[in-house]
Structures are given as structure tokens and as C-alpha cells.
Amino acid sequence: MRSSNPVFSRRGFSRGTGYAGFNAQAGGPTATQYAGANPYAGANPYATEAPQYAPQHTPQTRPMTMDDVVARTGLTLGTVIAGATVGWLFLTGQLAFAIGAGLAATVLGFIQSFKRKPSPALILGYAALEGVFLGALSGFINDLPKLNGAPMQAVLGTMAVFVAMLVAYKTRIIRVTARFTRFVMIAALGFLMLSLVNLLFMVFGGGDGLGFRSGGLGILFGVVGVVLGALFLAMDFKQVEDGVAYGAPREESWLAAFGLTTTLVWIYWEMLRLISILRD
Template sequence: MRSRNPVFSRRGFSRDNGYAGFNTAPQAGGPAVGTQGNPYAQGNPYAQPSGNPYAQNPYAPQDLYGAPPQAPVTTAGRMTMDDVVVRTATTLGVLVLTAALSWALLPVDEATIGRSYGIGIGAALVAMVLAFVQAFKRRPAPALILSYAALEGVFLGVVSSIVDTHFASGAAMQAVLGTMAVFAAVLVAYKAGWIRVNRRFYGFVMAAALGFVLLMTVNLLFAVFGGGDGLGLRSGALGVFFGVVGVILGACFLALDFKQVEDGVAYGAPREEAWLAAFGLTMTLVWIYFEFLRLVAILNSND
């Protein structure tokens, strides 16, 4: 059963004794032999006997359990890489647009910074709720995903404006360039085979991310009730260290996202699944951008 956490949930990764089934070849073109060829079959209640999780999809590659042999196979309703690119670009476009509008329309001078920051935090909380709702849904909801992106953009626009104005001029652009560099590097490394997304990789990333989030939550609670920076994990040398760890974890999640997209295309996922891929990629890129922004702010505050 996949995780319901919108940060950790990655649709298409099934669980087998706590790990996902990776590095397997699609079986959609012929009869399945056991379940070893299907990364979705291990412990997946939705897996089909053919070895293809989308076998009931009329657009998926058919096998002995699918359409009659004489029926032509169509790709009209199957997810393609172009679908993922278009949906991801749309989602990120909405996020960037609302970020730019909030930057321009919500001033962060000394007199208005509190109000603007409150609006940003409110948008972030609503975006989190929408992310959880989508994580619980069995099917993607484009309106929900785009609303999440819009609200997340408001939050990032306000926070970026604050950091750029009060901590480091040009911080937002540096964070954008850093995020783009990580995305390009992980994509090249993944396509070149330098990153192997297998069960061990998945287990390590999920365990490390869970520990990271729990540690940051404890630090936040200490900050709320004790004042200051809590345990000091988000400032100074420790802040830089954990910022780098956060970026590395984001890069690892990008590799998981790429694997999800690759498997979805290979198994003939329905076209609507491209929205889930866009949702996952957007959340991961937001994670990486925010960690870069925090790093720039910490490094400049130490100057």
C-alpha cells in the first residue's frame, strides 16, 4: 500500500516487505511470468494477473488477458512523455505566475511584512491540505493539482521576496538556478544509468527523508515553544549542513519521480496519470528550491 503522505507518496511504487519493486522489465507485450517483471505487482492490490497494472486500460499494451489478438492496439489514450512534459510545464507555469504576482502585489517592507507573511503561511497551509486530499484520491484531479500549485506559488513568492529584500539580494534567482542545475544533473545521471533506482535506493531515501522530516519537526516545535531557532538545525553551520542534506534528498526524490514516469509510460498508464507525475515533480522541485533559498539566506546571514 502506498504512503498517504503527499511528500513521500509516489504513485506506482508498490511495497514488498517495505520496499518497492524496481529494476524490472514491463511484461505488457506478452503473458506474465510470475510477478518479478512488474514493479507494481509486489503487494499491490491493483496489480492485474497479466503483470501489467494498467491491463484493464483499453489503451494499454494488451496481452493474453487483454483484448482479443485481432483487436488493434491504440496509443491514443496512453500516457506519453510529451503528456508529462506538458502537464508539468502547466503546473509549474501556474506556480511561477502566482509567485510573481504575490511578489509584486504583497510588499514586505517593515510596515507590511507581517501581513504579507501571514498571507503566505495561510496559502502554504491550504496548499498542504490540498496536497493531502490529492494523495488520498485514487484518481488525479487537475483542478486540485493546479490549485495546489497556485497556492504554493503565493507562499514561495512571499518568502522569496522576504529573503531577497532582507537577507540576500538575488537569492531567489540563485535558488532557481540551483534548482535547475540539480534537475538537469539528476536527469543526465538517471538517463546515463549512474543512478540505479532499486529497492535498496528506495528504502534508503525513504528512511533518510522520514528521519529528516521528523528532525525538522522537532526543531520547529522547540522553536515555537522555546523561542529562537529551536535546536539550531536551521541556522549557522548546522543549518548549512541540513540544507545540503535537504537538497540531496530532493535530488533523490527526483530520481524516484523519473522512475515513476518511465514505468508509467512503459506500462501504458492512462493519460490522466500524467497529472500525478506533474504533481510529484512539482512538489519535489518546490522542496529543492526552498532548501536552496534557505541555504542562500543562511550563508548571507553569516557574512
């Protein structure tokens, strides 16, 4: 299975074929254990590549564990929080600088997404700049009389979504299947296209564009954005689970942290916009 998250989509974690070459090298389950029962069998984009492109283990490289993922996700999210604190305290009134930080974070995120190997420096740089952007914008919103306290509500809402999706995934209330993935991908593409069209109408036509960010339509659009973010979380959990099960190299835990961070940032931002519409 390939995730909607660009961080994971190039990695090819798959319960059908394993993470290319890891079953034999890291002692993970073999593909034949799942043959015939696994909906992802044969979906690994690395499975047919020449051997020289498959990740190679060395005695110094051990497989990724869940502890690795948790530790690096904590470090990446901690960097976001540190950047947000700086943005909140010192850049609340300098929105141009904050937007510049957001654009720089986007560039770093795209660079990392298209790299075959994780770069901790890029990932932490993205986290710091994204934090500055979110902190400055959140501080600005918090200073508005009608929206005081909205950022904290968005943080609590994001945490609630994360916990709910983790429980739903672990108890298999939500199962990440090929059909589930296709549905989320199509919905996400439609959401992003509508957002882009609305932005263009706002830039060239003025006002609120097509109305996707205000009123009843804005509330509906915000709810869809939060739900999509929650579904992305389930897909990210699946990729992490498969990476651990099939012995992905330890360095891949940085990509797991990066993917989870980008999804949580999405949920927070959509949650903040939804709360702002509801309280305004």
C-alpha cells in the same frame, strides 16, 4: 516499486508486474519478460486486487506518453510561476496571507495525494497557492540587504539539480533500486522528524531551536535537504518511466506533473534556506 512521493505511492508503477492491468490492455511489455531479473517483481500493490479495482481502458482513453507528462508538468510549473509572480509583486509585505496560502496548498496537496484519480483542478489549485506562498516569502527574503538576489540563486540552483539528476538517471549513474528506495525513505523520515522537533523547540523554547537552521549545523542540514530532494527526483523519474512503459492511462500524466512539482518545490525551498544561511 513504490515511490516516496505520496502522489506515486498509491499508483503502483512497477517493472515487475506492470501498472495493474496495463500490459494486456495497452500492449505494454508482459511481466514474464522481466521475470527473475527485476528487483521489483511482485511489488505492485494492485497485482492481487479484484479486477474491478484495476484501471480500465476504454477506446477513448489512450496510454500516457512522455509528451503528456512534459506538457502537464510545464502547465503545473507555469501555474506555480504565475502564483509566485502575484505573491512577489503584491504580497511581499503580507506574510500572514502568504502563510495561509501555503497551508491551503498543503491541504490541497494532501487531498490529491489520497485520491485514487487525479484532479486537474486540485493540482492546479495547489500549484497556484504554493506559488503565491513561495513568491511572497521569496520577495520578503530578497528585500533583506544581505539576501538580495538569493531567490534567483535558489532558482538557478534548483534548475542545476534537476538537470544533473536527469542526466545521472538517463546515463544510469544513479539506479533506482529497492535498496536505494529504502535508504531514501529512512533518510527522509529522519530529516522530517528532526525538522519537526526543531520547529517545536523554536515555538516553545524560542530562538533557533536545536540550531538546525543556522550556523554550521544549519548548512549541513540544508545540504542534506537538497540532496534528499535530488534523490526524490530520481525516484520520480523512475515512476514516470515505468508509467509510460507500461501504458498507464493518459490522466496519470497529471499525477506525474504533480509529483515532479512537489519535489521541485521542496528543492527550491531547501536551496533558498541554504543560500540564506550561507549569505547571512
